[in-house]
Amino acid sequence: MMNIIFLGPPGVGKGTIAAMTSEKFKIPHISTGDLLRESRKNQTALGKEAEKYMDAGELVPDKLIINLIKERFKEPDCKDGFLLDGFPRTMDQAVMLEEVVPIDHVFDFYASEDTLMERLTGRRTCRNCNHVFNIYTAKPKKEGVCDLCGGELYERADQKPEVVRNRLHVYKQVTKPLENYYESIIHLIEAEASPTEIFAKVVSILE
Ligand code: AMP
Numbered sequence: 460m461m462n463i464i465f466l467g468p469p470g471v472g473k474g475t476i477a478a479m480t481s482e483k484f485k486i487p488h489i490s491t492g493d494l495l496r497e498s499r500k501n502q503t504a505l506g507k508e509a510e511k512y513m514d515a516g517e518l519v520p521d522k523l524i525i526n527l528i529k530e531r532f533k534e535p536d537c538k539d540g541f542l543l544d545g546f547p548r549t550m551d552q553a554v555m556l557e558e559v560v561p562i563d564h565v566f567d568f569y570a571s572e573d574t575l576m577e578r579l580t581g582r583r584t585c586r587n588c589n590h591v592f593n594i595y596t597a598k599p600k601k602e603g604v605c606d607l608c609g610g611e612l613y614e615r616a617d618q619k620p621e622v623v624r625n626r627l628h629v630y631k632q633v634t635k636p637l638e639n640y641y642e643s644i645i646h647l648i649e650a651e652a653s654p655t656e657i658f659a660k661v662v663s664i665l666e
Contacts, residue, residue, distance in 0.1 A: 461486055461540035461665070462560055464547070466637060467568030468630045469623070470575035470582075471650045472657065474591055476568070477544040479658045484665065487536045490544040493589055494527055495519060514616045516625035518633065521551045528552075532559065548634045553641075565641040566661060568650040572627070579623045583612040597654075 461484060465473040474490060481488035495513060498506030505527065509519045518524075528546055531537070540563075547553040556562065570578075581595040583603075587610025592599045599605060603612050617626065638645060646664050650657050 462563050463542045464562055464565045465544045466565055468575055469626045470579035471568040471570050473544050473568055475654050476658050476661060477542050480661055481542050486540040486542050488542050488544060489531055491524055491546040516617055516622040518548055518629060521549055524552060525555050553637055565645045566648050567638055567645050568648045570650045574651055579618055582618055584615055585610040586613055
């Protein structure tokens with residue numbers, strides 16, 4: 460049983476490392492951002508409600524997120540553990556989580572503001588499989604096309620510079636304080652290096 464949280468600002472590369480970790484340790488990668496984008500794509504009630512917050516770089520209200528994650532936990536693949544990416548992001552979410560399951564490890568990724576800006580504004584996401592490329596640091600082989608599935612790459616609305624700045628601001632104000640909450644189980648991970656090197660650090664801690 461391995462219940463893991465990946466904490467860290469937008470653009471730090473959590474999603475990439477989470478995908479690698481999920482594959483290696485055979486636990487589901489649960490990204491509330493991906494679940495919300497999926498809901499938007501399918502134009503569910505939740506998706507429609509979440510849109511305006513996401514495009515402004517604001518957090519979606521706790522009540523909606525908590526329902527979303529509770530539903531996800533009911534799926535059978537969560538019984539041997541999970542990796543949460545982008546959840547919890549507020550104190551109320553963390554408290555709710557603690558009521559439902561124990562957490563074993565929290566990885567807290569950090570990088571400079573310049574690195575975060577470059578990673579966020581260079582990001583291109585596959586419409587089909589959600590894989591993330593970066594036009595500066597992790598280019599797709601063919602411009603605009605996903606290497607993995609051939610899907611179309613797009614630039615998310617929340618990657619505009621002013622929205623990015625707001626997301627970083629919201630992170631500092633609302634999410635970063637969770638570092639104190641998880642103090643006893645937190646691993647600080649410097650995330651300026653390549654994904655392979657960062658992943659190696661995570662693996663060495665988990666093994
Ligand atoms: P992400 O891909 O994790 O950066 O998430 C994209 C957007 O979805 C965020 O900017 C928020 O608007 C929303 N979101 C994702 N996860 C959460 C969460 N745990 N709480 C509130 N809003 C969230």
